[in-house]
Amino acid sequence: MSIIVVGSSAFDDIETPKGKRVRILGGSCIYFSLAASFKSKSKIVSVVGEDFPKNIFSKLNKKKILTEGLVVEKGKTFSWGGVYKTISEDPETRFTNLNVFEDFQPEIPNSYKKNNKILFLANIDPDLQNKILDGSSANKFIGLDTMNFWIASKRRSLFKAIQRVDLLTINELELKLITKKDSLERAFSDIFKKFQIKYLIVKRGSGGSMLVSRKNFHWIPSYPFVNLVDPTGAGDSFAGALFSHLSKRNSFTEKDILDGMIYGSAMSSFTIESFGTERLFKLSPKELEGRHKKLRKIARI
Numbered sequence: 498m499s500i501i502v503v504g505s506s507a508f509d510d511i512e513t514p515k516g517k518r519v520r521i522l523g524g525s526c527i528y529f530s531l532a533a534s535f536k537s538k539s540k541i542v543s544v545v546g547e548d549f550p551k552n553i554f555s556k557l558n559k560k561k562i563l564t565e566g567l568v569v570e571k572g573k574t575f576s577w578g579g580v581y582k583t584i585s586e587d588p589e590t591r592f593t594n595l596n597v598f599e600d601f602q603p604e605i606p607n608s609y610k611k612n613n614k615i616l617f618l619a620n621i622d623p624d625l626q627n628k629i630l631d632g633s634s635a636n637k638f639i640g641l642d643t644m645n646f647w648i649a650s651k652r653r654s655l656f657k658a659i660q661r662v663d664l665l666t667i668n669e670l671e672l673k674l675i676t677k678k679d680s681l682e683r684a685f686s687d688i689f690k691k692f693q694i695k696y697l698i699v700k701r702g703s704g705g706s707m708l709v710s711r712k713n714f715h716w717i718p719s720y721p722f723v724n725l726v727d728p729t730g731a732g733d734s735f736a737g738a739l740f741s742h743l744s745k746r747n748s749f750t751e752k753d754i755l756d757g758m759i760y761g762s763a764m765s766s767f768t769i770e771s772f773g774t775e776r777l778f779k780l781s782p783k784e785l786e787g788r789h790k791k792l793r794k795i796a797r798i
């Protein structure tokens with residue numbers, strides 16, 4: 498089975514205590530699909546401008562990532578600038594230039610619709626997430642990610658989209674912004690009061706991730722032995738790995754999600770060891786499997 502992923506494709510300017518990079522490849526659906534490529538085919542729906550290098554398409558295709566839905570429009574590619582004052586904190590956004598995303602009307606190509614039961618709405622304008630949901634009804638399992646920018650600017654539209662998915666994956670700050678609750682416990686119960694979702698995943702960086710359902714709570718550690726260089730894309734690559742695991746299993750139980758989260762933790766620990774997507778492009782299945790095994794042992798799974 499394959500995954501349709503809708504999200505941003507970007508040029509990022511990133512500054513962390515370990516250095517600085519300008520106009521490097523980024524975006525939520527790029528990180529997601531690279532991470533997913535080890536276990537599953539993913540099909541990108543996104544937009545870039547005429548300034549986007551053509552060779553990126555073939556680099557993605559080599560990883561079994563389909564790009565028919567990654568359209569090129571007149572104008573500039575989306576760009577984002579973020580600064581991490583300390584490496585463990587959320588970034589401070591310096592700029593968000595929507596550019597070609599301003600007028601983008603996403604469509605799922607017909608060729609993507611065959612043999613597809615999983616949809617992931619990566620971080621992108623909630624109006625576009627809703628548009629994709631309007632046009633796709635045959636999904637077995639749908640996930641959604643977002644960020645503070647959209648929680649602040651498109652709260653209503655975002656809430657409408659969350660109402661229509663199975664799994665919401667956000668970080669702790671985003672959870673507090675959505676629920677306006679300071680205590681985690683109150684935030685959890687508020688989320689399940691507000692939305693029909695089955696699962697909530699809360700990412701906490703080096704503090705691991707939590708899986709919450711109406712009845713249960715689980716905690717998964719992050720891989721402890723990393724040399725953290727740039728946290729960008731950790732969340733998207735975690736989700737890409739998790740959803741590729743679900744796609745391969747073709748099953749969506751709590752146990753499948755927990756196993757997928759360990760795999761996601763192993764994946765994102767590589768993402769953050771270099772700037773941007775560098776490490777994901779070079780990562781070998783053997784390296785990934787080694788760390789995944791170690792993490793399963795640490796987590797006693």
Ligand code: AMP
Pocket residue numbers: 505506507508509522523524525528576577593620621622644646647728729730731732733734
């Ligand atoms: P994360 O996994 O949360 O670190 O996601 C990082 C990626 O999100 C970066 O590569 C950015 O290009 C992208 N991004 C930043 N702001 C936005 C936004 N408002 N909408 C969509 N994508 C964004």
